[in-house]
Amino acid sequence: MNRKLTDLPSRETTAAMPHVRFFTETIEAGGISPLSFFEAGALINDSHRFYWENASKTMTLVGIGHALTLTDEAGTDRFDAIETKWKHYCDALIKEDKDMDPVLFGGFSFDEKRSSRPSEWEKFPNALFAVPTFQLKIENGKTLVAINFVSEESETVLQFEALRKQRDQLIHMAQVQESVSTEKPALVSTKELRKDHYLKAVKQITEKIQKGEAEKVVIARKLALKFEHPIRPVAALQSVSNEQRDSYNFGMENGTQFFFGATPERLIEIKDGQAFSACVAGSIKRGSSADEDQQFGNELLEDKKNREEHQYVVDMITGVFDSLCASFTAATRPKLMKVRDIQHLHTPVQGRLGDESGIFQFVKALHPTPALGGVPTPVAMELIRQEEDLDRGYYAAPIGWTDASGNGEFAVAIRSALLEQKNAWLYAGGGIVADSVPTQEYDETWVKFRPMLRALGGSLNG
Ligand SMILES: C=C(O[C@H]1C=CC=C(C(=O)O)[C@@H]1O)C(=O)O
Numbered sequence: 001m002n003r004k005l006t007d008l009p010s011r012e013t014t015a016a017m018p019h020v021r022f023f024t025e026t027i028e029a030g031g032i033s034p035l036s037f038f039e040a041g042a043l044i045n046d047s048h049r050f051y052w053e054n055a056s057k058t059m060t061l062v063g064i065g066h067a068l069t070l071t072d073e074a075g076t077d078r079f080d081a082i083e084t085k086w087k088h089y090c091d092a093l094i095k096e097d098k099d100m101d102p103v104l105f106g107g108f109s110f111d112e113k114r115s116s117r118p119s120e121w122e123k124f125p126n127a128l129f130a131v132p133t134f135q136l137k138i139e140n141g142k143t144l145v146a147i148n149f150v151s152e153e154s155e156t157v158l159q160f161e162a163l164r165k166q167r168d169q170l171i172h173m174a175q176v177q178e179s180v181s182t183e184k185p186a187l188v189s190t191k192e193l194r195k196d197h198y199l200k201a202v203k204q205i206t207e208k209i210q211k212g213e214a215e216k217v218v219i220a221r222k223l224a225l226k227f228e229h230p231i232r233p234v235a236a237l238q239s240v241s242n243e244q245r246d247s248y249n250f251g252m253e254n255g256t257q258f259f260f261g262a263t264p265e266r267l268i269e270i271k272d273g274q275a276f277s278a279c280v281a282g283s284i285k286r287g288s289s290a291d292e293d294q295q296f297g298n299e300l301l302e303d304k305k306n307r308e309e310h311q312y313v314v315d316m317i318t319g320v321f322d323s324l325c326a327s328f329t330a331a332t333r334p335k336l337m338k339v340r341d342i343q344h345l346h347t348p349v350q351g352r353l354g355d356e357s358g359i360f361q362f363v364k365a366l367h368p369t370p371a372l373g374g375v376p377t378p379v380a381m382e383l384i385r386q387e388e389d390l391d392r393g394y395y396a397a398p399i400g401w402t403d404a405s406g407n408g409e410f411a412v413a414i415r416s417a418l419l420e421q422k423n424a425w426l427y428a429g430g431g432i433v434a435d436s437v438p439t440q441e442y443d444e445t446w447v448k449f450r451p452m453l454r455a456l457g458g459s460l461n462g
């Protein structure tokens with residue numbers, strides 16, 4: 001374990017990359033809940049943490065601190081920029097077989113051409129990724145903790161020793177501290193922001209679609225919640241982790257702000273040469289009994305407007321798989337996806353990777369799918385900017401991770417909220433097509449707000 005870091009081979013220096021070495025060291029640690037580890041990060045005053053639990057609950061990742069931060073740069077494609085920088089660091093990675101791969105976790109904003117007007121998202125650049133200093137991964141019944149460390153200097157032994165001490169302290173705190181309280185936060189107020197504007201935008205978009213200016217456009221709106229006391233990110237995660245058992249539960253901390261959510265929508269997973277995506281669009285609420293639930297589900301499967309919303313997404317995602325995969329398959333009819341608060345139409349898509357296609361190429365080609373943007377994409381994006389007039393920030397955008405071997409997974413950050421102390425902003429939207437009715441779309445957004453309202457102690461009645 002106490003490798004001599006200074007003895008390890010150094011890497012060539014290039015103009016693009018200064019003399020960099022990227023170390024990682026993994027140990028196995030028992031008896032840690034991921035949320036306790038996450039919370040231990042706050043106890044050492046780190047405000048750069050992340051949390052990720054995949055929808056099938058086979059893998060949980062927690063990150064504390066930033067060993068390395070990657071952001072976009074003006075004038076370059078943000079997806080390519082993150083991919084290129086990450087590859088450079090991966091080339092400098094020094095690891096042994098027993099060490100897990102370091103992960104790069106982060107997200108992109110929905111729209112890189114978003115307005116520069118002040119909003120709650122100001123502190124989030126168009127791409128924000130980090131390799132955590134301390135990385136916890138629970139998979140296949142094993143709990144692993146790694147230290148990741150990037151150094152541009154030759155003398156790293158002392159620094160690495162200090163990180164080992166900190167890691168042991170984090171594990172100790174995670175093992176012995178009291179578990180997180182399950183009490184819901186005390187909500188002071190819930191405000192619907194610009195409801196009239198939203199209804200008008202849906203009406204206008206519907207008319208434009210009827211005139212043939214676009215085929216589908218997703219329009220969103222937001223709620224502002226105020227609380228009596230600042231909300232701790234760990235409490236928000238605890239709620240979604242308990243309540244949303246079939247969703248991707250994620251959280252990304254950026255200083256005093258915390259973006260979190262429980263999304264059912266996979267954008268892309270790459271695993272051992274295979275690519276997996278999911279078309280998720282078309283919605284109906286859950287029934288109050290099993291019979292009613294099934295009745296609603298059948299209604300959704302047969303509903304012309306929802307099937308149309310869904311088909312645009314299938315056409316686009318299968319088109320991307322056609323261009324980036326050596327071969328692919330997609331179901332011919334949507335199935336139902338039922339999560340705690342809502343049912344969706346769902347068509348899984350799966351393919352075998354083409355030679356050159358990596359996860360960021362899929363993210364770049366897929367975002368935004370017509371479940372969040374529209375058809376045609378450039379027209380829909382322009383209409384969203386004009387008519388919706390909302391900074392979506394990281395809502396409806398790709399969030400996830402990749403590792404040095406090219407595996408990884410990105411979800412679409414819907415059913416999400418931005419928290420800052422005593423404030424939270426919640427976002428929800430829906431796919432508008434030619435026969436959309438503004439009040440019905442409005443009602444659908446209330447169903448989509450439910451996971452975050454539930455997590456934050458809000459009223460679920462809309
Ligand atoms: C835009 C959202 O949902 C999308 C994903 C699934 C179903 C949708 C729908 O039926 O409208 C939306 O396209 C949201 O949750 O804010």
Ligand SMILES: [Mg+2]
Nearest residue numbers: 282283430431
């Ligand atoms: Mg819809």
